[in-house]
Amino acid sequence: MSGLILLMIAAAAAFAFWSASRAAAERAGRIGRQACRAAGVQWLDQTVHAAGLRLRRGDDGRLGFERSFRFEYSEDGVERHVGRLVLRGDTLVSFSGPVRAADTLPH
Structure with missing residues (x-):
């Protein structure tokens, strides 16, 4: 009986971890897509890839x-560039990638 309870607890913990991982990947995808759109660059492969996991x-x-x-993006449709982002829980703590072009000032 106790073996079944331990199995159920382990299954619930695995499902919670998987669900949190999927939610984080979806959030990272939204952030990458929005950054590319704001910078006027092409978001390539339409996805993000998990690059690391650590306890903090x-x-x-x-x-x-x-x-x-x-994630990868292209400014000219030919060269690929790599963007990176880090989420702690649901909070964006680090981002490197395309940035919105600065408004040019008239001379």
Whole structure:
């Protein structure tokens, strides 16, 4: 009986981890897509790729997962560039990739 309970707990924990991972990947995809759209560049492959997972303490001192993702974009349709972002929980903590072109000032 206790073996079944342990199996159920392990299955619930695995499902919770998988669900949180999918939610983070979807959020990372939205962030990458929006950054590419704002910068006027092409988001390639229409996806993000998980690049890392580690335990980190949040601002409140509690342990949580920090997930790293990468995506690719192109400014000219020929060359590929790599963007990276890091989510701690649901919070974006690091981003490198396309940026919105600065407005040019008239001379």
